[in-house]
Amino acid sequence: xxxxxxxxxxxxxxxxSAAAAxxxxxxxxxxxxxxxxxxxxxxxxxxxxxCNFRCTYCMPKDVFDRDHAFLPRSELLSFEEIVRIARLFxxxxxxxxxxxGGEPLLRKQLERLIEQLARLDVEITLTTNxxxxxxxxxxxxxxxxxxxxxxxDALDDAVFQRMNDVGFPVGRVLEGxxxxxxxxxGPVKVNCVVKRGxxxxxxxxxxxxxxxxxxxxxxxxxxxxxxxxxxxxDAVLASxxxxxxxxxxxxxxPIEPGYRGEVAExxxxxxxxxxxxxxxxxxHAFCRDCTRMRLSPEGQLFTCLFADRxxxxxxxxxxxxxxxxxxxLIRAIWRNRDDRYSELxxxxxxxxxxxxxxxxx
Ligand code: SAM
Ligand code: SF4
Ligand code: SF4
Numbered sequence: 001x002x003x004x005x006x007x008x009x010x011x012x013x014x015x016x017s018a019a020a021a022x023x024x025x026x027x028x029x030x031x032x033x034x035x036x037x038x039x040x041x042x043x044x045x046x047x048x049x050x051c052n053f054r055c056t057y058c059m060p061k062d063v064f065d066r067d068h069a070f071l072p073r074s075e076l077l078s079f080e081e082i083v084r085i086a087r088l089f090x091x092x093x094x095x096x097x098x099x100x101g102g103e104p105l106l107r108k109q110l111e112r113l114i115e116q117l118a119r120l121d122v123e124i125t126l127t128t129n130x131x132x133x134x135x136x137x138x139x140x141x142x143x144x145x146x147x148x149x150x151x152x153d154a155l156d157d158a159v160f161q162r163m164n165d166v167g168f169p170v171g172r173v174l175e176g177x178x179x180x181x182x183x184x185x186g187p188v189k190v191n192c193v194v195k196r197g198x199x200x201x202x203x204x205x206x207x208x209x210x211x212x213x214x215x216x217x218x219x220x221x222x223x224x225x226x227x228x229x230x231x232x233x234d235a236v237l238a239s240x241x242x243x244x245x246x247x248x249x250x251x252x253x254p255i256e257p258g259y260r261g262e263v264a265e266x267x268x269x270x271x272x273x274x275x276x277x278x279x280x281x282x283x284h285a286f287c288r289d290c291t292r293m294r295l296s297p298e299g300q301l302f303t304c305l306f307a308d309r310x311x312x313x314x315x316x317x318x319x320x321x322x323x324x325x326x327x328x329l330i331r332a333i334w335r336n337r338d339d340r341y342s343e344l345x346x347x348x349x350x351x352x353x354x355x356x357x358x359x360x361x
Contacts, residue, residue, distance in 0.1 A: 008036035032092065034303075034337035041261065041291035043094045045082060046360035047110065048102040049297050053129050054165040055153070056229070057193055059357045061165055062226045075298045079113045083120075085295065088327050090120045092334075094293075095300055098125045098149075100360030102297070105132040111143035118144025125149065127191070127361060131168055133176025141183040148180050149189040154202040155209055163199060177215065187214040189277075191361075196237040197223050208248045211273040216263050218277035224345070225305060226355040243267060247274065261289035285342030293334065294359050301330070304339030305361075306353050 033039055050070050054061045077085070086097060097117060104110060105128050116122050123146060130150040137148075152173055154160040160170040177188050190210060194200055203219065210217040219242045224231040246252060252267040255275065263286055264277030280286075294302040299314025311333050316326060 002222070011305040017335075029056075032331045032335050034334050036288065036338060036340065038289070038291055038337075040089070040093055040293060040334050042096045042098065042293070043086065043089045044098045044100055044292060044294045045086065046100050046102060046295065046297050046358065046361050047082070047104050047113065048076070049355075049358045050106050051101065051103040051129070051357055052106060052131055052166065052298070052302075053103065053168060055129075055163055055193075056162075056165055056198075057195060057222055057231075058226075058229060059355075060228055060230070061178065064357070071298055073326045077295075077297065077314060079109075079116060081299065082113060083116045084323075085299070085313060085317070085326070086122075087120055088323060088330060089293065090122050092327065092330060094122060096125070097205045098127060100127045102357050102360070103129055103131070105136055111136075114140055114143040114145050122251050124145070127151065128176075128285055129164070130173035130176035130228040134172065134179040137176065137179040137183040137185060138254060141180075141185050147189070148185045149191055150177050150180070151191045151193070152177075152206070153182045153192050154199045155205045156202060159199055159202055179215070182310070187216055188218045190215055191220055191279075192217065193220045193222055194237045194242060195235050197235070200237050203242055204244055204249055207276065210276075211250060211269060213274065216275060216277060218279060220279040221282040223281050223305075225353065226357075228355070233282075236282050238283045239265070240283070242278055261286075261291050281342055282345070285345070286344045287340035289340070293330075296354075296359055301333060302354060302359055303333065303337040304341055305341065305356075305359065306341035308352050308354070310354070 014136070027358025052061055053059070054064060099110070099114070101107070105124055114124060124144060125147040126140070126145055127149040128151070129244065130152065133148070150173065152170070153163045155170060157170050161167050177190065180186060180188050192199070192202070192206055194203065206217055219239065221239060222231065243252060251270040251274070252302050253270055255266040255268050257266065264274055264279050266277050268275045294304065294305065296310055299312065299317065301313050302310045313326070313329070316329055
């Protein structure tokens with residue numbers, strides 16, 4: 001049985017913790033660069049640690065089982081708290097907000113949050129497993145959502161169900177993608193995490209399926225996130241192999257990134273049937289351009305997907321701090337950031353890392 005994750009699994013400590021590095025003095029200059037000179041551009045907001053899937057590479061069933069203690073509702077940031085924090089980030093230069101989870105569409109009345117975030121001067125996007133998208137796409141679009149990314153690891157139903165591990169049929173995710181496009185949330189980005197020997201046989205069928213559609217298929221290397229997904233290097237299929245396999249059937253040419261710091265490398269079908277992307281988090285780390293902050297469902301701020309601790313914004317917020325104090329805390333956290341886990345992978349071992357299903361991808 002799993003009790004509430006012990007702090008060694010999801011360590012969450014307030015910034016005032018004795019172990020935290022001292023924060024540099026904030027001079028108030030905008031935009032603030034971190035220790036490696038990176039400016040803050042994106043905020044990912046995880047709105048729940050719950051999910052209706054148990055993807056084997058993210059929430060293995062034996063760990064995230066019936067007895068697993070998810071966050072109680074009272075611990076979650078309210079929509080008002082999220083919007084207040086998001087506004088301060090936007091004032092500090094954030095231009096893109098991605099809603100994630102867990103499965104974000106499980107958060108009740110998510111459209112109310114989208115509606116409020118959409119009033120900020122930023123692009124709002126969302127990453128979902130697509131299970132509930134067919135029902136919710138229209139109201140999310142009406143609320144001001146502009147784009148969605150849907151995770152889809154296989155077209156073959158048996159492979160897909162084995163990977164989501166709850167027997168969810170692939171057809172309903174495809175319906176969700178179609179509904180999103182109908183609601184104006186396209187072109188949809190479709191993300192496939194590739195595990196060698198598990199779903200690498202799905203690379204070509206997926207490429208064939210989405211070729212010629214407006215949607216953009218992206219293949220992600222299986223990452224060593226969290227502490228429970230049984231990661232090992234042998235299960236990683238390098239992006240260059242994905243490109244080689246697709247290119248053999250449908251020749252591809254590289255294209256320039258759309259903007260600096262774009263994590264996906266883009267490739268176009270030579271015959272004009274659209275483009276695909278690969279995200280080489282393991283074989284070609286992109287930390288030097290990483291401009292992201294991540295806010296957990298309970299208001300812990302993480303400066304890296306592989307961090308072992310967050311910084312407690314909720315405590316500061318609920319303690320009655322004003323916007324100026326919160327802003328200065330956010331700036332100080334960013335200025336103190338020197339994360340580059342993926343570049344150091346192999347050199348730096350970490351006993352415990354935050355779980356992907358808690359912090360979002
Ligand atoms: N539940 C939503 C979903 O699946 O789209 C949002 C949260 S999920 C954690 C965000 C993304 O992280 C998904 O695209 C998922 O495939 C990806 N992901 C999860 N575990 C991963 C891993 N070990 N390696 C690479 N990507 C992973
Ligand atoms: Fe859920 Fe997304 Fe993790 Fe799959 S990848 S278990 S859908 S949070
Ligand atoms: Fe950014 Fe950390 Fe990923 Fe590097 S390892 S790209 S710093 S989130």
